Amino acid sequence: MAKPKKTPRPKAQTPKGFRDYFGAEVTQRAEMLQAIAGVYHRYGFDALESSGVETVEALGKFLPDVDRPNEGVFAWQEDAEGDKPGDWLALRYDLTAPLARVYAQHQNDLPKPYRRYAMGPVWRNEKPGPGRFRQFYQCDADTVGAPSVAADAEICAMLADCLExxxxxxxxxxxxxxxxxxxxxxxxxxxxxxxxxxxxxxxxxxxxxxxxxxxxxxxxxxxxxxxxxxxxxxxxxxxxxxxxxxxxxxxxxxxxxxxxxxxxxxxxxxxxxxxxxxxxxxxxxxxxxxxxxxxxxxxxxxxxxxxxxxxxxxxxxxxxxxxxxxxxxxxxxxxxxxxxxxxxxxxxxxxxxxxxxxxxxxxxxxxxxxxxxxSVAGGGRYDDLVKRFTGQEVPATGVSIGVDRLLAALHAKGRMQIMEQGPVVVTVMDRDRMADYQTMVAELRQAGIRAEVYLGNPKNFGNQLKYADKRGSPVAVIEGGDEKAKGVVQVKDLILGAQIAESATLEEWKDRPSQFEVPRSDLVAKVREILAQHGIGK
The missing domain is CATH 3.30.930 (BirA Bifunctional Protein; domain 2)
Structure with missing residues (x-):
């Protein structure tokens, strides 16, 4: 009897043209989106979050042909094998076509002109290249229903403010x-x-x-x-x-x-x-x-x-x-x-x-x-897009900012660090005293300080410090049995420690200690002091 074939293991790799984003990249993008949204909001634009999926028909020029139904977009047909195949659907190609559909669908309930901003990923079924991915973020602002070029001038001024x-x-x-x-x-x-x-x-x-x-x-x-x-x-x-x-x-x-x-x-x-x-x-x-x-x-x-x-x-x-x-x-x-x-x-x-x-x-x-x-952003006036849905010309103008390109520009100019500052790590010297360590980390968090307890195997203390180093942690907190008995904690300045290890002589190392013993009640104050010395906010 033949042995049943084993199901092959899937390859652990991202699809071609896509990538994963970690830690600092995600945080920095979120901060940039928040900053741009603040400018948009200041100019009187309202947020809109539309569906990530549209009917292909709504995408207009990206309507798939018979031979290449996915040309330009990632598209599929509902119940394609059924007796009555459904609509063609697609991941949104940009944020402008969904805006035209939203305006046409809800125009009776929207103010005129309608000023909206939208942020989020879009998908393009195109050949990827260096720095060119099939999924990326757009950050748009548009005014629909304003025929005056004063709306275009406003978009240009707002774009300058966003960049600054x-x-x-x-x-x-x-x-x-x-x-x-x-x-x-x-x-x-x-x-x-x-x-x-x-x-x-x-x-x-x-x-x-x-x-x-x-x-x-x-x-x-x-x-x-x-x-x-x-x-x-x-x-x-x-x-x-x-x-x-x-x-x-x-x-x-x-x-x-x-x-x-x-x-x-x-x-x-x-x-x-x-x-x-x-x-x-x-x-x-x-x-x-x-x-x-x-x-x-x-x-x-x-x-x-x-x-x-x-x-x-x-x-x-x-x-x-x-x-x-x-x-x-x-x-x-x-x-x-x-x-x-x-x-x-x-x-x-x-x-x-x-x-x-x-x-x-x-x-x-x-x-x-x-x-x-x-180029990092672009746009213009498009007075014919909504007409596809309503049959009537509706003036519109808007801009799209390439967030990922802006982030790359700031990194290229040295204005943004790739490494994100990690959390303060409270080490575990005695696994039976986890409640004590959780109390410490709760105090730090309540003080607005990013912190975590080490949750790996605490048996090897060196591994805990290696973990803190890999996390980019500025401070490690240590409390063993002796410290507990004395009512103190050890607070280790990991940034200073790394600097000393790199270049300091033995004498300099003695003169510049990077580990401090403080009363348990002074834990939060000492951590704050070290973070402030390195210019790290809460």
């Missing part, structure tokens, strides 16, 4: 603002309006988006006949004539044109800042308000000279001008928020102003190369 609230100072970030209508105007001037020009528009938009990587000549080639890359692969161009290409290139290079103008212009433009206006994007440490304040005016004039014949383009510039003036009235000038036509952000989705927050400092990548940290 979590520890990104002025000078280390810039919020760049553009408008979909301006780009539509440029395309119209270049002869690319109309349904029959969809292919050419797509090539042009992708080319503009690759400016940083390809440079002006690479973009120019894609506007014309096409471009051959270093590997020999040929990318088909849009086939534009010289006049159309020139108009688009003037738009693409608008920043550089104005930088050069201000560098070469009157003295009040150049002042004494090295490199002129170029500091606005690339060298935030050299910002000068006297130059910054004229940037938006100059860039708007440059764009007007390009889109003047286009009604939609001029309308977009008027909106950008209004946003700039509203921000300036609140004290948010181009030293923090700047009009930048190079922002090409999901422009098939947005209908008006778009914005992107970029961290301007450099970091070292895993290969030791200097890199600009880049």
């Amino acid at each position: 609230e979590v520890g990104i100072p002025r000078g280390d970030y810039v919020i760049r603002v553009n408008n979909r209508k301006v780009l539509n105007g440029v395309l119209e001037v270049a002869g690319l309006a109309g349904d029959d020009k969809e292919r050419e528009r797509g090539i042009v938009l992708r080319a503009i988006d690759k400016l940083d990587r390809l440079g002006p000549e690479g973009v120019r080639a894609l506007l014309g006949e096409g471009r051959k890359d270093e590997s020999g692969d040929f990318a088909e161009g849009a086939g534009l004539d010289e006049a159309a290409s020139a108009a688009i290139m003037r738009f693409v290079l608008a920043n550089d044109i104005i930088k050069q103008k201000l560098q070469d212009g009157p003295a009040e433009y150049s002042q004494t800042v090295p490199g002129g206006i170029g500091f606005l994007i690339k060298d935030p440490q050299s910002r000068d308000a006297n130059i910054a304040k004229i940037w938006n005016e100059e860039i708007l004039a440059q764009l007007l000279s390009i889109v003047q014949p286009s009604k939609i383009g001029v309308e977009g510039l008027q909106e950008l001008s209004t946003v700039s003036k509203l921000l300036a009235a609140q004290g948010y000038g181009p030293d923090r928020i700047v009009i930048d036509p190079s922002v090409v952000r999901g422009l098939g989705y947005y209908t008006g102003p778009v914005y992107e927050a970029e961290l301007t400092f450099d970091i070292q990548d895993e290969k030791g190369r200097t890199r600009n940290f880049g």
